[in-house]
Amino acid sequence: MAGDRPVNQPVPSGYGRAGRPDLAQVMQRVAHGDKEAFSTLYDALAPLVFGIVIKVVRDRAQSEEVAQEVMIDLWRQAGRYRADSGSVNTWAATIAHRRAVDRVRSAQASADRDRAQAAREHRTAFDEVAEQVETRLESEQVRRCLRGLTELQHQAVTLAYYQGLTYREVAEALRTPIPTIKTRMRDGLIRLRDCMGVTT
Structure with missing residues (x-):
């Protein structure tokens, strides 16, 4: 725990003074293929991502799939993140919302195709x-x-x-x-x- 760390002990790389992960630094490590950093990123962002997705998709099973896709996107696109464009949370939220909307549109298009085929x-x-x-x-x-x-x-x-x-x-x-x-x-x-x- 952060409170148990001696005052003079340096904060580990990727963490702020309060012991919370500095996601911008974590993202830089993820961009270099650091799997441990991605684990940290996952734990920090997965609840946020899932919350955004399920509000759009509404189906829990599909939302879980989309959330996993978003986390994979974050792993693959980590090198494209720029801190001066906004926080990691905002960036992740944008990707999550876009993915969720794409899933809803895809489901609607599939339903439309089924109806058209039946017709x-x-x-x-x-x-x-x-x-x-x-x-x-x-x-x-x-x-x-x-x-x-x-x-x-x-x-x-x-x-x-x-x-x-x-x-x-x-x-x-x-x-x-x-x-x-x-x-x-x-x-x-x-x-x-x-x-x-x-x-x-």
């Missing part, structure tokens, strides 16, 4: 069903199913899918309001889907 897979499944229906429109089965539609449904679907007319053009050809055409086509396609056994 793509859903869209692909939908497109495959649509393609299946479109292919079957050329088959005899569809022609048989068409006969099960009402006259207006049959005409609307035939004009739209066989002749490529728009809703407006179908409405004009059949002299029927567009909303009615849309409804009949929707109902007709549902009946066609059920008739052909197409499932989503």
Whole structure:
């Protein structure tokens, strides 16, 4: 303990008069690969680093990982520390906050990618069903199913899918309001889907 040291005994290198580590000096030793100095640095900064990280990341397990990454950064980047740019605590806190924010952003980006992939897979499944229906429109089965539609449904679907007319053009050809055409086509396609056994 500092209080047990004789008054005339010099303070060990890297420690202040109160017996606390002078982190700027400790950092210089770490920069030269001094593992004992890094142990001192770790003990002094790990609680600060973890406290900053967990406030940002919020998940304890991930915060522990990030805190370890920060301490490794401090070991690797020790030679870049400059005392005239601020205290070691401030420097470590800056690195910790940056690492924590990076982890949160990375997690968010990963979640976004997962959601986008799920959406793509859903869209692909939908497109495959649509393609299946479109292919079957050329088959005899569809022609048989068409006969099960009402006259207006049959005409609307035939004009739209066989002749490529728009809703407006179908409405004009059949002299029927567009909303009615849309409804009949929707109902007709549902009946066609059920008739052909197409499932989503």
